[in-house]
Amino acid sequence: MFTTLVRFDAGYNGLFKCNLCRLADYTALSRYVQNVIETPGVRETVxxxxxxxxxxxxxxxNPNGIVPVGPQLPFVAA
Known part of the structure; x- marks a missing residue:
């Protein structure tokens, strides 16, 4: 589940039009990703x-190959 969730806002949200909500809008799922990413060694793999x-x-x-600058993801910040 972590693999899908950590990719959700950056990959799935816009490209697959799963944009009704962001991961941050789901408190429990956001907390889960934050907890996993804080596990030693995990952040370095993302x-x-x-x-x-x-x-x-x-x-x-994405026929034009445009790669968005965002989103800013709180769990990625060092």
């Missing part, structure tokens, strides 16, 4: 820029 580039390279969904 690369949001790589996730965004990967999902935005799906030309069927």
């Amino acid at each position: 690369n949001i820029d790589y996730i965004k580039r990967g999902y935005c390279s799906i030309t069927a969904r």
Whole structure:
């Protein structure tokens, strides 16, 4: 579940039009991601820029290849 949730706002939200809510709008799920990301060694394995580039390279969904600058994700900040 962590893998899907950590990618939700950066990958799924815009590209797959899952944009009614952000992960931050779900208190329990946000807290879960925050708890997991604070586990020693986990934060270093999460690369949001790589996730965004990967999902935005799906030309069927993003034919112009535009990679958004955002979103700002609180759990990514060091």
